[in-house]
Amino acid sequence: MGPSQDLLGQLWKEYAKSDSRYLISDPFVVSIEAVTVAVWGPLCLSVAYLTAVQHPLKHPLRIIVCVAHLYGDVLYYATSLFNHYVNGISYSRPEVLYFWVYYFFMNFVWIVVPAGLLYSSVCTVSNALRAAERTGEQKKVK
Incomplete structure (x- = not known):
């Protein structure tokens, strides 16, 4: 992307001023972005579709996607902070x-939004399981 002069290339270079790992093909950034594009992106589209059609499968898949985003963002910050404080390398x-x-x-958004959605889906699944358990107990009493 470095020599690219089109709009995407310019945006990429602008963002790279905040994290130069995007210009040097850092193994962590390349790996996490490849997984995001190949796995989490399509799964996010699936969750968006399931949400639009109000399908209950959206909750378990949303939980998976949210945990993946939270984990990826924690690693993103952690690897940068580790290099900054341990190796004296600053990328920003x-x-x-x-x-x-x-x-x-811009990266903290990927913590706040997934955390909120994760909380919502975990509460929904928990309430549904609780209701199913009560229904099962009621059937046993009869």
């Missing part, structure tokens, strides 16, 4: 726009 420019807006906030 210090300006407010690049560090706080691009690097921190």
Whole structure:
């Protein structure tokens, strides 16, 4: 993407100012983005469709996708922080726009939104199981 002059290339280079691992083919970033594109992206589209048609399978699949996003984001921050504090390597420019807006906030969204959806789906599944258990107990009493 480095020599690319089209819109996508320019956006990629702009974001890379907040995390230069996107320009150097960092093994972690390449791996996590490949898994995201190949696995989590299609699964997210499936969850969006299941949500649109109100299919109950959306909840277990949403739980899987949300946990994957949370895990990926924790690793994203952790690998960067590890290199910063242990190896003295900083991947982000210090300006407010690049560090706080691009690097921190734009990635923190991938923690807040999945955490909220995860909580919602876990509560829904838990309530459904609780209701099913009560129904099962009522049938046993009769």
